[in-house]
Amino acid sequence: MAFLALDIGSSELKVAVYDVDGGCLSSVTTEVEGAQVNGARAELDPEQFWRSVCNGITEICRSTRTPLVAASISSHGESFLPLDADGKALGNIILNIDSRAGAEMDEFSAAFGKSRLYQQTGLPAHPMYSLPKIAWLRKNQPEVFGKAAKFVCLEDYIQHRLGMEPAISSPLASRTMGLDIHRDAWAEELLEFAGVTSRQFSRVAPSGTAVGEAAPAMTAELGLTPGMVWSAGGHDQVCASIGAGAQGVGTVADGTGTFECISAPLEQPLLTDASLAANLPCERHSIAGQFLTLAYGPGGIALKWLRDNCSRGHAADATGKLAYERMLADVPDAPTGLFFFPYLLGTGTPWLNSEARATIWGLTSSTTNQDLVKAALEGVCYEMRWNLDIFENTGIHVDRILAVGGGAKSGMWLQLKADIYERLVVEVPGEASSRGAAICAGVGVNAFSGWHEAIQTLVKTGRVFEPRPEKTRQYQDLFAQYKELALRLYGHHL
Numbered sequence: 001m002a003f004l005a006l007d008i009g010s011s012e013l014k015v016a017v018y019d020v021d022g023g024c025l026s027s028v029t030t031e032v033e034g035a036q037v038n039g040a041r042a043e044l045d046p047e048q049f050w051r052s053v054c055n056g057i058t059e060i061c062r063s064t065r066t067p068l069v070a071a072s073i074s075s076h077g078e079s080f081l082p083l084d085a086d087g088k089a090l091g092n093i094i095l096n097i098d099s100r101a102g103a104e105m106d107e108f109s110a111a112f113g114k115s116r117l118y119q120q121t122g123l124p125a126h127p128m129y130s131l132p133k134i135a136w137l138r139k140n141q142p143e144v145f146g147k148a149a150k151f152v153c154l155e156d157y158i159q160h161r162l163g164m165e166p167a168i169s170s171p172l173a174s175r176t177m178g179l180d181i182h183r184d185a186w187a188e189e190l191l192e193f194a195g196v197t198s199r200q201f202s203r204v205a206p207s208g209t210a211v212g213e214a215a216p217a218m219t220a221e222l223g224l225t226p227g228m229v230w231s232a233g234g235h236d237q238v239c240a241s242i243g244a245g246a247q248g249v250g251t252v253a254d255g256t257g258t259f260e261c262i263s264a265p266l267e268q269p270l271l272t273d274a275s276l277a278a279n280l281p282c283e284r285h286s287i288a289g290q291f292l293t294l295a296y297g298p299g300g301i302a303l304k305w306l307r308d309n310c311s312r313g314h315a316a317d318a319t320g321k322l323a324y325e326r327m328l329a330d331v332p333d334a335p336t337g338l339f340f341f342p343y344l345l346g347t348g349t350p351w352l353n354s355e356a357r358a359t360i361w362g363l364t365s366s367t368t369n370q371d372l373v374k375a376a377l378e379g380v381c382y383e384m385r386w387n388l389d390i391f392e393n394t395g396i397h398v399d400r401i402l403a404v405g406g407g408a409k410s411g412m413w414l415q416l417k418a419d420i421y422e423r424l425v426v427e428v429p430g431e432a433s434s435r436g437a438a439i440c441a442g443v444g445v446n447a448f449s450g451w452h453e454a455i456q457t458l459v460k461t462g463r464v465f466e467p468r469p470e471k472t473r474q475y476q477d478l479f480a481q482y483k484e485l486a487l488r489l490y491g492h493h494l
Contacts, residue, residue, distance in 0.1 A: 001447065002064065004071035004228070005437035006053070007236065008154050010097065011035070014431060015056035017064050018438035020447060022458035024430060025066060028059045036092070040100045043092035046081055049154075050161055054222060061223030068225040070210075070441035072232070074239035074433040075154045077175030080130045082137065082148035087160060090144045094133050099354075101132035104139070108132055108177075111193060119271050121190070122174060122181045122282035122291070126352065129177035135194040149200065155233060156202040163215025164230065167205040169440075171234035171292070174283035179204065181269060181284055181291070205232040207286030208443030208451070231444025234286045237263050237294055239436030242286055244402040244428045245459035247452065251400045252391075254417070254425075255432060256407025259348065260299030260384055264396050266291040278350035278390045278494065286440060287451045293396070295387035297348030300406055302358075302376040303327065305344055310369060328410055331374045335474050338362040338371060339482050340379035341489070349387055356490055377413055378475075381420040382482045388421060390494065401425045402461070404432035411463060419471040420479065427462035435459065 002025060007014040009032070016027035034048030061068075078096035081089055105127040108117060114125045123129060130153065137145045153176065156166035173179040173186075178194075178201070180187040186198035205211050210229045213219075219226055233239060237255070241263040244253035252264045269291045270282050278295075285292045307323050339361040346354035360375065391398055401423055407413050408427050418425040439454045448454035486492040 001069050002066040003438040003441040003447075004057075004060070004068050004224075005434040005441065006056070006071070006073045006158070007239070007431065007434040007437060008073065008075040009236070010076055010095070013052050013056050014434055015060045016431065016434040016438070017060060017066070017068065018435065018458065019066065020442070020457070022435070022460060024434075026060055026063050027431070027434070028056050030056045035095070037097075040098065042095040042098040044079070044095055046089040046093050046157070049093060053158055053161075057222045057224070068228045069447070070229045070231055070445040071224075072230065072437040072441035072444065073155045073158060074233050074236045074437040075172055077153075077172060077235045077237075078128050078130055080133070080151055080153045080176070081157065082144060083150040083152060083160070084147050085149040087150075090147055091141075093154070096128055098133065099127050101127040101136040104132040104135040105129075107135070108190075108193065112190070115273075115276065117177070118276045120180055120182070120187060121177050122269060122271065123177050124276060124279045124281060124352070129175065131177040131190060131194050134196060138195045145195070150202070151196065151200055152202060159211065159230060162218050162230070164212040166202040167211040167232055168202040169207045169232040169234045169286070170204055170284035171207060171238040171286055173204045175235055179284070181282065184284060206288050207232050207234045207238070208440045210444045229445050231441045233437045233440045235283065236433045237261055238283070238286050238292055239440065240404060240432040241265060241292060241436070242439050242451070242455055243432035243434065243436030243459065244404045245455055245461065246402055247455060250397050251402060252398050253402045253404060253432065254384070256299045256403070256405040256413075258299060258301045258304070259296055260380055260407070261294055261296040262384060262387060262391075262401075263292055263294050264391060264398070266293060266396070270394060270396070272394060275394045278394065279352045280349060280390070280394065286436070295349045295384070295391065297380070297383040297387065298342040298345055299380055301344050302340065302342040302380060303373070306369075306373055306376055310372060324406075324410075327373050328412055330370050331377075331412055332370060335471070335478055336371045336375045336378060337478070338367070338375035338378070339485055340372070340375040341486065342376060342379045342383065348383070350390055350494060351490075351492055353490070359489060361485060377416055378420070378478075379482075381417055382479055384417075385420050385479060386483065388423075399423055402428050404428045404430075411465070414463070414465045415468075418465040418467045420475045422467050422472050424467075425465040427464070428459065429462045430460075
């Protein structure tokens with residue numbers, strides 16, 4: 001018995017097979033090609049995207065001998081595309097990083113109020129979401145909008161191409177700004193304001209519920225196991241949370257890739273004035289009746305920039321993991337005293353300032369490349385420590401952090417997090433989003449008694465890093481200086 005997991009990222013597609021004990025039997029990573037970025041617009045050719053999906057599934061199925069009983073999809077949020085009455089794409093996928101709908105988001109905020117939108121959808125006002133972009137289509141591409149019979153995100157688009165009646169998972173639907181997170185149903189009044197109805201969207205299905213089987217022709221073409229069930233998956237951050245094993249009060253998942261994201265499971269939705277002021281989104285969790293909030297900011301993008309520009313040929317003589325291993329090999333253990341504000345792509349929470357620019361403060365003639373690498377990691381950690389303090393101020397207690405993603409492979413970085421966060425950091429090896437999708441798949445076919453058993457069975461933890469008192473004291477002082485400098489440079493304060 002095995003589970004197929006698809007993890008749809010912004011630039012990569014990962015397809016993996018997991019057994020019932022959580023072992024990854026095989027995995028394939030393919031690049032998602034066809035993205036077109038032009039100013040505020042960011043789109044993706046749906047046929048090239050679909051070919052990437054097909055290629056990944058075909059390759060993994062070719063090498064898999066264990067029968068696949070279920071599959072599920074972890075997907076980045078917000079990206080969507082319109083389909084005509086025959087199910088054909090009307091133009092490109094509009095990506096989550098597309099920011100064309102600023103005026104339409106302002107119109108939603110004016111009509112409903114930012115607080116009311118947040119109370120109903122769990123989302124702070126921002127043009128990244130699907131619904132304001134649909135409103136943009138109505139105003140600016142009426143010929144496309146008029147032909148649109150359906151609007152689908154990437155999870156339900158894949159199901160559609162597989163010949164299924166598509167369903168969108170509750171967590172992914174949460175990211176459209178069209179879902180009432182209390183009722184777990186489409187918010188008709190918000191949809192109407194954009195000029196659409198719930199009939200133009202896929203049905204909402206809780207994560208871990210069976211939603212159908214692929215058409216026989218597609219099953220044969222891709223090499224899937226006949227009779228394999230597709231289960232509702234979720235937003236990639238939700239899948240990463242369960243794939244990291246985050247359960248219960250006090251435990252959060254910390255995923256480090258290009259961006260760093262800390263996700264906290266909630267028993268009740270967090271929709272306070274304080275959480276809105278900090279731009280903390282609240283979405284449906286994969287686990288029925290629970291919710292999730294996210295804090296995020298620049299992560300590995302700072303290391304990538306240093307690798308490509310300042311690392312003495314590391315980018316030229318090594319790529320990927322090897323380049324980063326060389327960069328991190330001789331990083332000093334002592335704090336650098338530098339302040340690296342890692343805003344190469346703007347800030348994350350709590351400010352969501354896309355206009356902010358990176359700063360390195362404190363350079364001297366003795367500063368080395370390795371100092372810069374360590375300073376970049378310190379800066380990322382300061383940003384997330386700031387968000388952890390905001391979590392505490394909004395009632396989310398955190399004492400244990402489950403670390404996943406590329407950054408979790410570095411023991412030095414995990415120890416630095418423990419020292420700056422002043423909390424226990426636990427390494428969780430493997431791909432958390434893919435494993436989370438596998439958990440959804442297994443729950444959907446009752447391979448486990450419930451979410452708790454599935455998570456306990458499939459998630460295996462690794463090294464544990466405890467805060468070091470001497471380093472913690474040093475970083476307490478430096479973090480206070482970082483915040484003071486952030487106020488002077490950017491006006492950041494809460």
